[in-house]
Amino acid sequence: MKNTSRSLLSVVLGIAVLAAVLAWIVAGLLNRSGDASAQLAQTVTPALIEKGAYLARAGDCVACHTSHDGGKPFAGGLGIASPIGTIYSTNITPDKQTGIGNWTYGEFERAVRRGIGHDGSALYPAMPFPSYAKVSDEDTQALYAYFMQGVAPVEQPNKANDIPWPLSIRMPLAYWRALFSPAPQASVTSAGGSRIDRGAYLVQGLGHCGSCHTPRALTMQEKGLDESASGYLTGAELNGWNVPALRGMPHWSEQELVEYLGSGRNAKASVAGEMTDVIANSTSHMSDADLQAMAAYLKSLAPAKGPGYQQQAERSAATTAKLTAAKGLTLGERLYIDNCGACHFVSGQGAERVFPRLDGASVVNAANADALLHVILAGAATPSTERAPSVLPMPGFAERMDDAEVAELATFLRQGWSNVASAVTAEQVRKIRSTLEAKH
Template sequence: MKHRKRSWLLKLLVLVLVAACLAWLLAVWLNRVGDAQAQMSVAVTPELIEQGAYLARVGDCVACHTAREGGKAFAGGLGIASPIGTLYSTNITPDKRTGIGGWTYGEFERALRRGVGHDGSALYPAMPYPSYAKVTDADTQALYAYFMQGVPAVEQANKANAVPWPLSIRWPLAYWRALFAPAPTPETPASEPRDIARGAYLVQGLGHCGSCHTPRALTLQEKALDERSPVYLSGTQLNGWNVPALRGLPHWSTQELVDYLGTGRNAKAAVAGEMTDVILHSTSHMSDTDLQAMAAYLKSLAPTDTVSGQDNEARSAQTAAKLTAAKDLTLGERLYLDNCNACHFVSGRGAEQVFPRLDGATVVNAQSPQALIQVILQGASTPSTARAPSVLPMPGFAKRLDDQEVAELASFLRQGWSNQAAAVSADEVREIRQAISAKP
């Protein structure tokens, strides 16, 4: 009896081992993509290196491959939080020993566009290779030329990831990669107008805008990588922060979008949160032509908004009419007329280039009302930059309005005109007021 049980266990163990070996072999086979021995097909010239430097800006490689405190550019070591633990970006300077100086063009191409590392194992998708799969051969070669010959070599060993065993076993990643990362596709002549095609290429590819602006599935892949799906760039949450949809951006003109990406501000809004770094390291360095192309592409996408544009227009007109008639006003509406109307007007549309719009504004409709409450209490002003003229500052109302009044006013803003967001409570206002006064 005992003997029988033991042989049964032994069989099970052998079976599990064989299955694991087969799964591992299949993983190795799945990672056999690209050609590690491939060579550049063009000569490296100073122009090619310069083009590569520009493309590295577009791809924002520096943001992830540089440690925060005094880190050397591209030498890696930045900790990136992931559901399984902290991952560290790697040294991609041309140092032969600790960087990628010894890599062939084929190995670089394979890592960038297919997510397979030097030793043939799959990379964590913290490296946005599902987006970079869109990068053309010509641009990949320019990037390689820049990283080999335009970036100073830095000797700095890679940090081991802080991922506990058995999650740290890398080969199962091959399955994620095979399932969710697209293969690079040969270039085909675009059917859209030239600028929209160029914009799509930048936004979907090196720009990897979807990595923050597209919702992710449970298995962590972006739910869509291009406009064939209406969830692409439909907005999501990131570390508790609202990431807005980029589809159509009906509240902004093309020029306002270009201004925002080039300077971090436009006539209607100013940037905050993780987008600040994207603008600082990446989009503010892009040419006007490329910014125009990205804006043209984003404007060409159908907005996700479930409320149709016509309904929005009708609701906006209703609020404006009620404020104009000034009869049977709620407390929120009255506070708006008394304190805000002089600059933002009954239309909630402010004045172009001077007073930002509140009807449809991202900050007003954000899931968390924190930024809106802060603006009402403290006012706002953005520094002037070379590319954009300065606007007037907005005064703060912390002294004039109590918590209940700010809550009523903010609730009106979030539900007036075409806005549709949850009401705000006096408790939420009190917490933010206390946090502000606690700051030195």
């Protein structure tokens, strides 16, 4: 009898807990639903539209909402790979038939900051609304003014997402939103009380840096949306590229961070991979004051845990001396002298703001070598920006080297000078080569 009573009590308690959880989720959904009928509170002026244009740059809206095959700005159609299939970005021009021209401010605000579509459906978190929830009311209104009156309308129907059923069912996304996306806070101000506050606002909000630089849990939410979470900005992987940690950036100065964000290069590195578009479309258009604020905020964070790169003068000098003497070289060392040494030099130090350093480079020392292999095989090029208008290309060596040779070169790069990363196999190179060939 006692066992039966205990079983009934367990069932009752379980039901009570489940009911409490469901009630909490429902309350969260209601708290995050917003008002679709809300109207713009500010008068639309040229200054407000100009402010919205700047904020759209800071948010890099054009990168995701413009197709890479010659699409018009903000007309959508870009395929975004996800674990459940391909999500196509939507038309956010003010076209009344296929874009957002008939949207109220409230509908726009709900989509941007709450992840709720025009028709009330839940948006996929490929749209970084968990980050945009931190954008202030006044800035969201400026964005709406810009997209409605500062962007040319483009009639282009949206593409259907390529996501198989039942993964295409959107109802569970509403619960995801309630669990993992914060409610917008009307009291947030865009200016903040200090330079670091302004930097935090940009990095956490419009910049949505955590979308790429913060690892995700099994349920695909970021492991933290600000510095209060230990996993925030500790690095991740995206589309085969190692995404470095941004916390503290111990090997870069604040000014080097500003230079990198503003021009795609500094004394130690040049941009490559996914970050190239971010700099070309977004950060290179931001003011010096905002870039300095972002750098100050990132430098204020405690560095990510882990061994990381450590300069070892004797090891670096030994590699430099061996390459200089050019005697008894391994295959990887010979390949470096023949293909890389003219630009990156035997010291692996490169040339400031022209050829990036290899000794200590994050792409070289990453736990996953895929990004380095991408660069060796396909090459890279810095974007042309107002602060650095020249394009500096690096050729790809896919046709010049076979898989074994690329593996030997990459292994030397990851273990030469002070670098201490793992060796690379020909099989790893083959996989990356196959991926690149599939894209062409």
